[in-house]
Amino acid sequence: MKKLSFLSALCGAAMGFGAVASANAATTLEAVKAKGFVQCGVSQGLPGFSNADDSGKWTGLDVDLCRAVAAAVFGDAEKVKYSPLSAKQRFTALSSGEIDILSRNTTWTMTRDTQLGLNFAGVNYYDGQGMMVPTALGVKSATELDGANICTNTGTTTELNITDYFRTNGMSFNLVAFEKADEVVAAYDAGRCDVYTTDRSGLAAQRGKLTQPDSHVVLPEIISKEPLGPVVRQGDDQWFNIVRWSLNAMINAEELGISSSNVNMKKFQSKLAPSVARLIGKEGKFGEELGLSNDWAYNIIMQVGNYGESYEKHVGLNTPLKLARGVNSLWSKGGILYAAPIR
Amino acid sequence: MFGRDRSLTSLLNDTFIRGILFQALIAIGLLLSINWLADNTLSNLANQGKTLGFDFLTRTAGFQISPTLGTWMLDYKVGKSTYTDVYLIGIINTFIVALLGILAATVIGFTVGIMRLSDNLVFRWFSSFYVEVVRNVPLLLQLFFWYFAVLRAMPSKREKLELVEGVAGLNITGLYLPAPIVSDGFIYSFLSLIGAIAITFLVRRYALRRQAETGQILPMFWIGLSIILLLPVLVHYLNGSPLDWSLPEFKDTGPKLRQGYQSGAGMVLVPEMLAVWLALSLYTAAFIAEIVRAGILAVSRGQTEAAYALGVRPNVTLRLVVIPQAMRVIIPPLTSQYLNLTKNSSLAVAIAYPELVSVFAGTALNQVGKEVEMIFMMMMVYLTFSLMTAAFMNWFNSRVKLVER
Known part of the structure; x- marks a missing residue:
């Protein structure tokens, strides 16, 4: 009897493994929606980019990107859980599925892009x-x-x-x-x-x-050259697009002059520039095409802010980091920040 | 034997057959799980666009590694050395710190363990204090403590604390010692050292036989010491002393960055290594001290009393009666402490000592991205080290264990 029960345990374990394996087959978006939050890989404490305060609340430029994705997916920027990772752990954590996005001042290089089975979804800080x-x-x-x-x-x-x-x-x-x-x-x-x-x-x-x-x-x-940006697993284009366009939405919002303070007003304005109307979901079905709701970008801007707001709040001249915008200014203002348009 | 009329049910009730049947089932289940695991790993890797393979080992590594025994032995050169070299450097650095740690921990551990049993109150208190403090603080914290405490206490890079004028010195960048430069004939000096050790063993055998026959004792320690010291030195100088020393060189003039000990002259032990060595030795020594104390207490008091009654002096009693019996109790747990020390050396990654985990699973893994292969290679190293240690200690244990007559 003892051996029999061991065998049945073995079978049970094998079925358990099978269940895990099949869960892997679901898309990242479905998995994220099912668990109700975005699991975000951040640094172990880099002020301005990802840093936890005394109460355990994470803030920073990299953290804002994860919050933006949560705002786009759930309409709630707070639905993020953070995994502090060392530089060494980060790629393994992402490729093993432990986290959904890696937003941890990570440099985009060809080796990482081609050999680690990962994709860089854009650049949120041009560093060196x-x-x-x-x-x-x-x-x-x-x-x-x-x-x-x-x-x-x-x-x-x-x-x-x-x-x-x-x-x-x-x-x-x-x-x-x-x-x-x-x-x-x-x-x-x-x-x-x-x-x-x-x-x-x-x-x-x-x-x-x-x-x-x-x-x-x-x-x-x-x-x-250290272009730092968010990373996702290779092979899930939908999730890749969500992360890439969440970042693009923040940059485009700054370029179009939409910020957390005026986006609500814009929503009720009848006459809007088409580019703004498309961004905040009053025109077209850009959100649905991502697998999200059409007010995805509105939620990002409302709850997280545009790229410029996030920059000034966390790393700009009025913060202890005192980093001037420099190359991280918009292309229209002498920098190299240039996001593909939403249309 | 089975009768013809035995049905399947009664076959299943046969303990022998049932045993084989279940064992076969479990073996099949195990093989299937392993197969499933391997298959799943491969397909997951394929899904991530990765392949398995060891071809990265021949690629050149483009990063600098802090100067240690490993880089010196393999003559590590950025842009020329390969990832295989990086792997070997990691192995050498892990090995050397484990070996030095085991030696130091054994010496300190035995000393402290015996001190705890001393009649001297100060010795006893000190050793109890040491054991209780050291073994109850996590090793990683001790590593940080020794590293940063030692760093803060050292003279800066442009100053020095001379231990031996012009020969050995110390500052925050490391401990500087003379480095041996070996020329052609040195092999003879080395061989003569091995010869001297062999001769000493032969003399010892003669001395033991003589003692058994006549009862006379040769002063074996002094004889052995003089053979081992004198013979190689004699050969060395007769051969024209084919060994030079490169002394550390200290500059306090010139550009500020160039001041201090010069690289390329003498030998440097970096503070990271010293801190790892210190922390590992002191930490493990506390456990060894307890094992030694337990071992000695396990020898019945009657043994000592019997020796005294025969007129054997106390230090001889300790050496010939107590310790040989205590060793039987000490060796098995001592082995596991040695294994712990070897594995704990991987914590050195936290303070920048370039051992296997730091240099191979850290820097190299990040450049190459072959987690499965590289972690496997690293596990094999620790497994080999541990099995080697265990094999040696088992051999040693079988030598000291009680021989029943």
């Missing part, structure tokens, strides 16, 4: 790798850094970029690569390294954690 040094070192340019000890974190492209930069310039260096950013900051702060390198947005965000933030300077060189 920079270097920070103590002012006392008297270094004005990265070309003077021959022989430096450099701290960074693993599981990113930064190790590759910094190696390339030093090789190109024929300089020698030592790399100390930590798993998490917090330890990088602590080691750099203790003087283990002469240089701290990561994306410039990251340098701005982490600087506040140093004991004397003002006695460090970010060098002018930008040694890499």
